[in-house]
Amino acid sequence: MAELARFTLDTPDEEIVEVVRIDGGAIIDDAIDVDLLTRLEDELRPWIDRTPGGLDNFSGQNTTRTGALVARSAACRELVMHPKVIDMANRFLSPYTNKIQLHLTQVINIKPGQGTQPLHRDRLAWGGYIPDEIDPQFNTMWAMTDFTPENGGTRIVPGSPTWDEDRRATDDEKTQAAMGAGSVLLYSGSVIHGGGENCTDADRTGINITYTLGWLRTEENQFLSCPPEVAKDLDPELANLMGYSMGNYALGYYSDPHDMPGPVDLLTPEMVLGRKPSSKHSNSGLLLPAE
Structure with missing residues (x-):
């Protein structure tokens, strides 16, 4: 065997x-x-x-x-x-x-x-x-x-x-x-x-x-098994591994459907958790202006 x-x-x-x-x-x-x-x-x-x-x-x-x-x-x-x-x-x-x-x-x-x-x-x-x-x-x-x-x-x-x-x-x-x-x-x-x-x-x-x-x-x-209200208290590296970060440039950005229009509409997942974009993926942590 x-x-x-x-x-x-x-x-x-x-x-x-x-x-x-x-x-x-x-x-x-x-x-x-x-x-x-x-x-x-x-x-x-x-x-x-x-x-x-x-x-x-x-x-x-x-x-x-x-x-x-x-x-x-x-x-x-x-x-x-x-x-x-x-x-x-x-x-x-x-x-x-x-x-x-x-x-x-x-x-x-x-x-x-x-x-x-x-x-x-x-x-x-x-x-x-x-x-x-x-x-x-x-x-x-x-x-x-x-x-x-x-x-x-x-x-x-x-x-x-x-x-x-x-x-x-x-x-x-x-x-x-x-x-x-x-x-x-x-x-x-x-x-x-x-x-x-x-x-x-x-x-x-x-x-x-x-x-x-x-x-x-x-x-x-x-994101459903561990939603943002739970993920916000996790270690940032764990949240990053779970997808609360950009996977690459333009992969996984977030727009708040409840927020009023403003100067910035597209957010990185880190912003959902109230954090700065991950330094490991700084090129994908850009805030893009709304059109």
Whole structure:
């Protein structure tokens, strides 16, 4: 059976990114400490318990998917902005964009009795229109509980990012992400993967946080999941990652539909939050005069 490469936090970022690019996935053991893990559990469990199961076989009728994590959990904000992950996401996606963005925040809770999720590639969210040579996503699955082959640890097919669309993995080509709570699975948007079957009597809980190219539409609508009245109090770098900044020149500017006409009508997203334009994108932080 195929195996996933395993690393520690001390492993150089470029080494891990290269493995994710080629194999499609890798594990960093013990990536967060017990304190953060405990805070995540305390902040997220009430929301998880209130989330209904899925409506079909893909989402999983015995699986719950809880979103809007940036607005709901301060601890999740730390996960989103984990320095090593942000650096690796930038390294992985930088050949195709000058700015990455937050794509999805979701707790995936697989309950006892849930069968396997169909194997798939996440990049299909864009309908297959992205050229094969561009990998649009860098993904993480943080283990809140231990992940095992018995409780639904993520199934993944190492080496599959470059496979033809019609190729099917044999059992020997598949593996599962077995890792302890506090570890993280890193995987690409092109690797074949899916949730596993939970044959135990306990939930398997993971936090799926993913990043994508700054010029693509995101899976989770960050502006509705975390609207300006919440985002204005976030760390500016996190708000920037969520899209409250210009993605490039003329990408993402804002006009207030309720404001009376004035000398300036077009605003940068930073202005919505009452901040100066990001220095990283100063060329796109221009205020354009109304005609």
